[in-house]
Amino acid sequence: MGSSQSAQEEQEYRALAERTGFSLDQIRNLHKRFKHLSHDEETLRKEDFDEISDLTPNPIRSQIIDAFFDKRNFGGNEVGRVQEIGFREFLTVMSHFRPLRQNLTEEGIERIRREKLRFLFNMHDKDSDGTITLDEYRSVVEELLSSSAAIEIETATAIADAAMLEVASVTVGEMAPGQVYEGITFEHFLEILKGVEIEAKMHVRFLNVDTTTVRCGKL
């Protein structure tokens, strides 16, 4: 690696830092991790994620992995899926998990909250139509419960149904007899999760990413 390459990298890093809000150190760490995961290639593919041993016991691992390949999370307005992602997209997805900065205004906090919740919303809304339908919700609950053995599908369905009812009752309130509850829109999603302080909880400490201790043997 010549010095020109690292200078170019530095510049890239700076651009990325500007864009995503990470610090240069964090970007460096994450890039190392990225290269480790992708086996020094330029892009990551789904199979690379499958190799991460820590993700295996996670009940929603497929949704997490899909989130990385979902164009909606890349900051633009595009929809759809991609097969492989570069470092820039990787970083953008990770930036959703940056901790809240100290001195933010109310609107700033609200904006960040929307971003984070949007990320979660996209994870649920698999067909990208802007609403979480009953089926999608059901599959969410099923996946959540999939880690324990003795759960039957109907249980998950019942829970999802009840949850959906709740959303409808909270957001729409009284419904006329012929009215139909379409699905959870993003605004409804925001409303039902008002009580949970997502913006405070949804964060990962990035500076502690220690790539040297990543265990290679277990992959």
Next chain:
Amino acid sequence: MGMNWLLWSVLLVFLVFGSVPVGSDAGSDPDPDLHPDPPRDPHTPQHTPPHTPRRTFPVLTVQFQTVRKPFESALWILLASLLKLGFHIIPRFSSVVPESCVLIMVGLLVGALIKLLGETLPVLDTQLFFLVLLPPIILDAGYFLPIRPFGENLGTILVFAVVGTLWNSFFMGVVLYGVCLLEGSSQLAGVDLLACLLFSSIASAVDPVAVLAVFEEIHIHELLHILVFGESLLNDAVTVVLYHLFEEFAMMGEVTLVDVFLGVLCFFVVALGGVLVGAVYGLLAAITSRFTSHTRVIEPLFVFLYSYMAYLSAEVFHLSGIMALIACGVVMRPYVEANISHKSYTTIKYFLKMWSSLSETLIFIFLGVSTVAGPHTWNWTFVSATIVLCLLSRVLGVAGLTFFINKFRMVKLTGKDQFIVAYGGLRGAIAFSLAFLLSAEHFPMKNLFLTAIITVVFFTVFVQGMTIRPLVDLLAVKKKKETKFTINEEIHTQFLEHVLVGIEGVCGHYGHRHWKDKLGRLNASYLRRWLIVGERSQEPQLISFYNRLELEQALLVAESGTAGRLTPALPSSASLLAEKQKSVMNVSKEREQRIRKILRANLQKTSQRLRSYSRHALFLEEEEEDDWNEMKLQKQRLEMGRRMSHYLTVPANWQESPPLRRAKTESGNQVKESRPSAAVSVPIVSVESVPPSAPADSGMSPDKTADSPPQTVGGALKSLAGSGRGKGRKPSVTFALDVDEQKLPRCLSDPGPNKIDEEDEEHREWEV
């Protein structure tokens, strides 16, 4: 208002006259025969000389001596409880003055009166205090400790408890010593550094009893509550170590480095040993509860006994009894609650609340009485220096530690938070008792210390206790938010947890979340399977949560359903539209019954996160139940009143039904008011139940009747969802009901006779 004063004066008179015979038998036991009893305590004629003329058979004799001790104890407890009663009857009073203040004042009054009458005063017996009065309060606190916020803030709490207390002790001790030296009067001459350090270690510990008593009434938000309260619990280990350490040093006279090192070691032994003892007993309790399915009646006894044994065992080795008790309660709770019956759970809850409430009352009263008893050595300098230093060291400690802690916290502690944490550091009876325990020979200045400690306690309880409430309002500190825990919040909170663990995995970050996740999985796969009987061991938390909600709704339904109302015969269904596949959720009476069976069989839905941990929680629940009763009545009326044509709109209208309106309009107790409303929407579904022999074209399989009612949730919900599988059935879907107008008369015509039988059966079983 006049009635209340009358009641109070009656109580006071009662109290005084009651305490006179009590007071005449002070904490120690004088020989009753030698004791100059007031004339109303005659003896039986024990020493009748044999040659007296034959006396008539005594029809009525009075023999007070044999029952004296229990009688007096019972009388004290009765009077304390009556006082508590009186205190809450007066409406405005209790909102201004915290209960602890009133109780201390009453104690003072009683003590003064007893002294006036010339009797000896019952002093706060330290054995009594530590072995009988304190454990119930701690157990109550530990058993109902809200685990999630406690765990999330454990680091902060530990820092405050350990480092904070150490800082307080040393700072205050050293400065106090300096003050004593400077002052130079004869009274303070004998006070050396070690004595000062000992004194300050006693005086610097935040007291859980006082904190609980005051904080429960001000309803600040969870984080602050758990910080102060957690600190008061965990600093017991530090206090115990420091106390014994300085006591030993003071008696030995000199301190070497080895001793200091041993002291540090002792701290770890005390703290971790206490926790270990508690955890062991907790596990024993959990194992025992596995086998109690045939003797439900003594289940609560095991909980209490194991916890008490944990406390006593820890005390034997001078480990931290409080930490043992907390650890025991925390460890055993999830398993025990999954195993014991609903009634046992209620028993445990109410007994703990009752005992702890009683203990608290007695402690404060005795504190007042002991104050009057003395002996006191008043020294202006010492006492005022103590108070000032207490406040100062607390403020400095909290500020300094917060500055350091905030670097590691995600949710930073603001200045307001810090103020409340500092201001809420109340001292209480533990400090007093520890001072009382000092031996008078080694510490000739014991009376001085006692006086100072009592003053500090009074100051914190009265001044800080009374002003904290207006200050909280003034500073607009966040109050406890309504625990409107909905299914959605639960689902998404769990979802988020998994997402975060996953992202950390992708990042290669092994933070505490990783280990917590691992621990949780370990718990699920091993511990739960061994310690929880039956199928509940496999139940993930979401299911338990859902069960809990279902349970309440089912209770509602069951109780409203027992009015013999078997008529609703509509194929009602709560349905939510999915665009392409309009699925239908049908709820049947079957489901009700399944759920009722679950009521009987599985009960104990842990309300770990949903019950607040305040002493007053019980009061709120009663109000809630009243609400529900009314709601049921209203519902029944509604039900009777509006028939078919209204079925379409009833559920929707029920959003506005009395319970919701009531919940919305009732201010004040904000803890759980809104929950019924959230729960109301769903039971709508279950009330409009449909007999299994529903219209044939519904496509609902008749296998529902054939379903043998299984004992698990899975089964119940299977029936529920089984009916929902009729996807090809009725496309149009409404919010709560799927009603086809033409179907109505048909449905009404077949009410489903076997339903009635089953329901009766259910009733009978339910009564068991």
